[in-house]
Amino acid sequence: MNKINFHPSVLIALLIFTFSVALFAGIFFQSVFVAFFLFVSLFIKKRKAFWKKMARFGVPLTAVLLIVNDLVFSAMGNAQGIHYALRFLVLLLPLLTIVHTTTPAEFAMGLRSLRLPPRFNHIFLLSFEAFDSFRTITRNVSTAQQLRGFRARRNIFSRAKNLFPLLLPVAYSALSMSLERGIAFEFKGVDSPFPKTYVAEWKPTAFDIFTTATLIVASFLLLVL
Amino acid sequence: MAHQHSLFLENFSYVYPFADRAAFNNISFELNTGETLGIVGPSASGKTSLLYAIAGILQKHFPAGSMSGTILRDATKPLIAPAETGFVFQDQYMQLSGVTETVEAEIAFSLEQLGMSPRLIRERIAEQVLQFHLEHLALRHPRTLSGGETRMLAFACELAKHPHCLFLDQPADSLHAEGVQLLVSVLKARKHSTTVIVTDHRLEMISTICDKVLFLLDGNQKFFGTPAGLLTSALDLHVLDIPLWIDAQQKLVGHVETLSYREALRILQSRRDLRQWHSSNAEK
Numbered sequence: 001m002n003k004i005n006f007h008p009s010v011l012i013a014l015l016i017f018t019f020s021v022a023l024f025a026g027i028f029f030q031s032v033f034v035a036f037f038l039f040v041s042l043f044i045k046k047r048k049a050f051w052k053k054m055a056r057f058g059v060p061l062t063a064v065l066l067i068v069n070d071l072v073f074s075a076m077g078n079a080q081g082i083h084y085a086l087r088f089l090v091l092l093l094p095l096l097t098i099v100h101t102t103t104p105a106e107f108a109m110g111l112r113s114l115r116l117p118p119r120f121n122h123i124f125l126l127s128f129e130a131f132d133s134f135r136t137i138t139r140n141v142s143t144a145q146q147l148r149g150f151r152a153r154r155n156i157f158s159r160a161k162n163l164f165p166l167l168l169p170v171a172y173s174a175l176s177m178s179l180e181r182g183i184a185f186e187f188k189g190v191d192s193p194f195p196k197t198y199v200a201e202w203k204p205t206a207f208d209i210f211t212t213a214t215l216i217v218a219s220f221l222l223l224v225l
Numbered sequence: 226m227a228h229q230h231s232l233f234l235e236n237f238s239y240v241y242p243f244a245d246r247a248a249f250n251n252i253s254f255e256l257n258t259g260e261t262l263g264i265v266g267p268s269a270s271g272k273t274s275l276l277y278a279i280a281g282i283l284q285k286h287f288p289a290g291s292m293s294g295t296i297l298r299d300a301t302k303p304l305i306a307p308a309e310t311g312f313v314f315q316d317q318y319m320q321l322s323g324v325t326e327t328v329e330a331e332i333a334f335s336l337e338q339l340g341m342s343p344r345l346i347r348e349r350i351a352e353q354v355l356q357f358h359l360e361h362l363a364l365r366h367p368r369t370l371s372g373g374e375t376r377m378l379a380f381a382c383e384l385a386k387h388p389h390c391l392f393l394d395q396p397a398d399s400l401h402a403e404g405v406q407l408l409v410s411v412l413k414a415r416k417h418s419t420t421v422i423v424t425d426h427r428l429e430m431i432s433t434i435c436d437k438v439l440f441l442l443d444g445n446q447k448f449f450g451t452p453a454g455l456l457t458s459a460l461d462l463h464v465l466d467i468p469l470w471i472d473a474q475q476k477l478v479g480h481v482e483t484l485s486y487r488e489a490l491r492i493l494q495s496r497r498d499l500r501q502w503h504s505s506n507a508e509k
Contacts, residue, residue: 194340
């Protein structure tokens with residue numbers, strides 16, 4: 001399996017189901033869910049990038065959640081650490097799998113076939129672009145600091161101390177870039193009243209519709225039961 | 226002479242919120258349909274802000290600023306009318322939709338938003354790919370293009386709409402000499418059918434494609450007229466930032482029409498070298 005070719009409607013339904021599992025399912029079901037996605041992650045095309053992110057971000061945060069919650073809630077004797085760490089993994093693994101198997105173009109193509117308002121689709125995609133801009137600007141600022149003589153690999157505290165004052169301006173810069181991108185979108189006619197036509201479209205198959213419906217029903221059942 | 230869709234500005238000024246001075250001040254000019262206007266001036270002279278105001282961006286997205294004077298536009302149309310106007314931003318990467326996987330799909334994006342028929346979209350894609358020599362890039366991902374190639378794609382996307390009015394913010398940035406020549410030839414081919422408003426530092430390009438030139442200095446209008454008029458009045462304006470070649474052409478009256486930029490620069494350089502040689506000899 002090189003690429004998961006599910007329609008974005010399935011992916012959105014999967015995210016809803018993920019939230020339901022994280023909030024309402026028991027530890028056993030959550031463990032099975034996490035194990036399933038860990039298994040799937042071994043077969044995706046970008047598994048190297050997937051596991052790099054897990055090693056850098058997923059595993060340390062899971063460990064922190066496990067340790068901190070066990071320490072804080074140890075008196076309750078309820079394995080709170082395991083529960084919080086599992087919840088985090090339940091949310092993180094499907095999200096990372098989707099990000100590494102679906103391009104923004106595929107997602108946009110799928111969203112438009114759902115006949116959602118184009119404005120909604122583009123706000124959704126622009127917000128992803130804002131995160132991307134934030135990451136790019138932070139990386140550029142960090143490179144510029146290193147070129148000016150800052151030793152970035154000194155230790156984590158001096159890096160954090162140096163980056164902290166930049167967070168607000170960088171976030172502002174990323175948002176203003178989004179504004180400019182939004183204006184460019186406006187000139188492209190995204191907000192225009194014309195009915196949209198598409199040269200290529202990705203319509204959901206019967207299997208996609210069935211899977212979407214099943215996931216939504218399952219989410220509802222988890223909520224009720 | 227009465228012209229349709231002419232642009233008319235009178236004592237037009239704008240101050241950004243919290244700014245202590247106007248981005249541009251008392252701008253007055255009139256532009257007829259199909260004419261090309263070049264807005265020139267040094268950095269931070271208000272070129273981009275004025276372009277944004279003419280395009281309707283300031284009025285729509287920065288309404289908190291203080292605007293005064295008159296700008297006449299068709300009140301029946303929205304401030305930003307994508308079917309009739311095209312805008313190429315200074316940062317060409319801002320122009321990419323981010324949701325397409327090929328250059329062809331990127332050109333198609335705005336046409337799809339405007340509800341054109343798939344057949345017409347395919348025709349326009351072929352036209353723009355050919356016009357901007359993007360044939361070998363047609364199936365490449367837009368994010369993998371170089372700065373100059375992305376700039377060309379940005380032009381193609383906006384011109385594919387066949388706009389009545391085109392705004393270009395420093396379009397020659399990141400373009401090599403051949404790219405600039407291509408852009409000049411494309412704009413010349415669309416002369417009289419499209420009103421073009423362009424900002425740039427390169428007076429060589431501006432004087433080649435523009436019918437009118439507006440010179441800004443610190444947000445103030447210093448000159449409005451023909452490119453040749455700007456050349457002849459450059460010294461009277463005491464504009465120090467104006468590029469060397471205007472200075473050179475001023476000093477060589479009679480050669481204004483025939484002198485190329487390189488020739489002017491060479492003559493000016495040789496005169497300067499001579500002056501330096503004289504002064505160094507005098508010191509000795």
